[in-house]
Amino acid sequence: MQVERDWTTEAEVALFEAMCQHKPIGIHRQAHFDAMHAHIERRIGVAASPSRQQMVEHLSSMFDLDRLDVLHAARAQAAEAAEASDVDAPRSRSHTRAHHTEDEEFIHYAAAANAAAAAAANAAAAAAAAATASASASPAHPSKRKREK
Secondary structure (H helix, E strand, O other), X not given: OOOOOOOOHHHHXXXXXXXXXXXXXXXXXXXXXXXXXXXXXXXXXXXXXXXXXXXXXXXXXXXXXXXXXXXXXXXXXXXXXXXHOOOOOOOOHHHHHHHHHHHHHHHHHHHXXXXXXXXXXXXXXXXXXXXXXXXXXXXXXXXXXXXXX
């Protein structure tokens, strides 16, 4: 039985790091999910990491993975068609525009992953700074205080 785990800041940072290395799309999508999950386990430990299924569900809650998969497949087909056609033939404006839109979609996906990783890292750093500040602001132990005469 799998234990449900919440997504900690460290787990999300590890997830976004993994996303920067492995695109969870394409025909090797499942292998990318495996590699991403392994990265999270290495980064935060097996006991603290969410399950692979939880990772996929979490990604699905943030991104339309099926739509990204469709865009990736369309881009791959366009690339194959371009290779098969005459390389010197000029491309139509609509083909160039469609290709540009697919690139923008993936750039948006990558930018969102990087922004989320940075935000999670900043939140972790702020929490650590707040914890350090509150620890230093606490009164000294009674045995350490100067005794007044």
